[in-house]
Amino acid sequence: MVNPIVARSLDEIRFWSRIMKEHAFFLSLGFTYDQKQLIAEAQHFIDLFERIEEKLSRLTVNSEPRLVQAFNNEVHQAAVAIWAYKRKVLGMTLRCEIRHNNYPLLIDHISREAAYFANRLKELNAGVLAPKPDDIIKENVFFLKIMADHAKFIGHLLDPSERKLVDQAREFSHDFDQLLYQAIDLEHMKPQSKTIPLLDQMLDQNRVSVKSLRDFKKTARELIEACRIKSNIHPLLADHTFREAERFLEIIDLYEATLENV
Ligand SMILES: [Fe+2]
Ligand SMILES: [Fe+2]
Incomplete structure (x- = not known):
């Protein structure tokens, strides 16, 4: 085995x-x-x-x-x-x-x-x-900040003339800042096992946003690789942040499996 x-x-x-x-x-x-x-x-x-x-x-x-x-x-x-x-x-x-x-x-x-x-x-x-239920929030805070930071880096490394993409990156940054604060709020409430439905809800909400950020990064990576947008983003950096979003999605699934076994 x-x-x-x-x-x-x-x-x-x-x-x-x-x-x-x-x-x-x-x-x-x-x-x-x-x-x-x-x-x-x-x-x-x-x-x-x-x-x-x-x-x-x-x-x-x-x-x-x-x-x-x-x-x-x-x-x-x-x-x-x-x-x-x-x-x-x-x-x-x-x-x-x-x-x-x-x-x-x-x-x-x-x-x-x-x-x-x-x-x-x-x-x-x-x-x-795997982390215990109480640590899941802490780990989520870590990953949500990572995602929020990525959105900010993308927004600031795109050429300013790429107005639409810069706006989209700013929206993601805002969305993840909100999710981050929501997770911090929950962390302050010191959840016990009876709040597992709240943890589940947090994971579901996070999954939706991470998936759309992951897709945005995927599109950005393809556009950068094909030289269709102006930016200071190395193609490998675009791929790197994409892989980290995929990793977070896998980890959300892992947390969910942990919660099912509590
Ligand atoms: Fe990162
Ligand atoms: Fe990294």
């Missing part, structure tokens, strides 16, 4: 290692030509996560749980290291020690994703497969 912790660990590492590698790549693209040290550090993380992907390809769901646990620890260290690098760049940026083309919110955003990844690995090694 497949060990669920092993299967989930490999799945998280497969998804997030590629994401971490791409973050380093996006950061390197945003630096100026004279910021060679920061570019070299970004390149170091691209190589590091590539090596992790290679090791991952040698593991399967039938691998020894002990081996996967050790791998989780190794990847956890890499996730913490890239988190520290991102926070360092954020600090230098906020103190205006460096000027480049990565928005502070974007650097903060990708550091939150690294922290989430590191934390997932720690939880998996502690035997926690």
Whole structure:
């Protein structure tokens, strides 16, 4: 029988290692030509996560749980290291020690994703497969802010002359800010198990909005790839945010399955 912790660990590492590698790549693209040290550090993380992907390809769901646990620890260290690098760049940026083309919110955003990844690995090694009902709201707050941020990045990286798309991105940003606050409101109410219908309702509402944001990102990705719109968005960044929306949808399904088993 497949060990669920092993299967989930490999799945998280497969998804997030590629994401971490791409973050380093996006950061390197945003630096100026004279910021060679920061570019070299970004390149170091691209190589590091590539090596992790290679090791991952040698593991399967039938691998020894002990081996996967050790791998989780190794990847956890890499996730913490890239988190520290991102926070360092954020600090230098906020103190205006460096000027480049990565928005502070974007650097903060990708550091939150690294922290989430590191934390997932720690939880998996502690035997926690999925969040408890009380933690579902907290995780939703995390993902809703991620989605709200994406809408803002897209809106600000599109060419200002793409008025319709900029408006659409702004609407998504507003929609997700509202959902985020709704989730925070619910979090303050400290739900107990009897509020499961409310959690269900929150997940249903979130799913509707994430699906439409996912479709918007898909369209944007296709338009960018075909060079049909003007923007500063790298095609890989468009695909990256699309994949993160797909991931959130999968995670909503996972939460729902957790609630059914309570
Ligand atoms: Fe990301
Ligand atoms: Fe993201």
